[in-house]
Amino acid sequence: MEAKLAYICKQFRLPGELILQRWIPTGHINTAYYVALYDGKEVRQYLAQKINWYVFRDPVSMMRNIDLITQHIMSKEPTLERRRRLHFHHTAAGNNYLILKETAEGFVDQSESGESLGEEPWNTDWEFWRLYNFIENSVSFETAEGNAEILRISGKAFGKFNRQLQDFDAGRLVESIPHFHDTVYRMNSFFDAVAADPLGRAAEAEEEIAQIRENREFAGTLCRQIERGELPIRVTHNDTKTNNILFDRDTHDPLVIIDLDTCMPGLACYDFGDTIRFAACTAEEDQVEGMQLDLRLFRAYTEGYLAEMKTVLSEAELESLATGAAVITLELASRFLADYLLGDKYFRIDDPKQNLRRAQAQLTLFRDMMAHMEDMRRIIREVAEA
Ligand code: ADP
Ligand code: GN1
Ligand code: MG
Secondary structure (H helix, E strand, C coil): CHHHHHHHHHHCCCCCEEEEEEEECCCCCCEEEEEEEECCCCEEEEEEEECCCCCCCCHHHHHHHHHHHHHHHHHHCCCCCHHHCCCECCCCCCCCCEEEEEECCEEEEHHHHCCCCCCCHHHCCCEEEEEEECCCCEECCCCCCCCHHHHHHHHHHHHHHHHHCCCCCHHHCCCCCCCCCCHHHHHHHHHHHHHHCCCCCHHHHHHHHHHHHHCHHHHCHHHHHHHCCCCCCEEECCCCCHHHEEEECCCCCEEEECCHHHCEEECHHHHHHHHHHHHCECCCCCCCCCCCECHHHHHHHHHHHHHHHCCCCCHHHHHHHHHHHHHHHHHHHHHHHHHHHCCCCCCCCCCCCHHHHHHHHHHHHHHHHHHCHHHHHHHHHHHHHC
């Protein structure tokens, strides 16, 4: 890996020699490495990331999206210090990405060799890399561990992100993953996976499959509201986990929102709801035991989010927030279980049953959210009226 990372740093024209590298194990999709270089005077730190090409089929357009989004945010806050923004480096070809492959003779940069990528580069040896500034002295949270302040701060950070993008023309973005939160499509894909059952794993998940089937109609609630023109499409983040915010390690000040790969047209209630799913609960994403919604954390996130978004959201959007949390939790249960049935090709797993456990934990949380739907709605009303 060291030789490859050194080559990547050279192609991105970074000064100095690679002195340190470390894999960062968080995130289910891409592969991130911390790298440090020394030029005899100064140590400089960066993040090199291999994009999951199987998941993001058009990563060049995705990088263009990210450029547009980061420029828009910069235009709102032009004096933002370096530590509070993402700065993507460019290769000699002027690209904010590098496509490479390893051969017996060494590494090949596709922009230099001019070789064709073929129809399905994700099934070849070509790799898609990007490189940006490493945010020093930062931390991201895999769980809030009951700390309501983390939720409040995250709500403010994602609320501000949504607010800053409200005047961004969604038509300028390419959908980096088509049908990403199209829950009717997700349900269809899920039941296709159940029907195919290529590994004979469906028998093991009969109960979970039945639960998803019982709630299939509910999963489409927000899709139907979009069709009726009741909910506006905004530019949203679409993956608002607390590990996609970098906080200052000492003060917990939210420095920067990362993982902009799925920034595209979407619903505010999913950006609201996905943090609730991930962090306003009592267990980790793949932990079935003890998994519940935590209404204290829910209130804290709602307070933070609405402090930024109350004046932006329509009445119908405000009404949709609690539904969004439940729908996205059910969506994730179906995605994790579909991936388990199809052989774990999408989400990175640490052990063979992790996707099944993730689905079970998400279904446990979903049931608890449905049982507390009225409580969530009441808290949202109270916070909005305060
Ligand atoms: P994934 O798509 O795999 O979730 P992310 O872009 O979220 O990839 O990055 C994975 C993890 O790497 C993050 O959760 C964070 O801990 C760390 N990370 C990402 N970007 C930076 C950065 N610029 N500085 C410091 N840490 C980072
Ligand atoms: C993935 O990449 P990461 O870990 O931030 C996934 C999200 C899921 C999340 C579940 C591109 O996010 O949609 O909600 O896992 N990202 C993609 O933890 O599919
Ligand atoms: Mg991430």
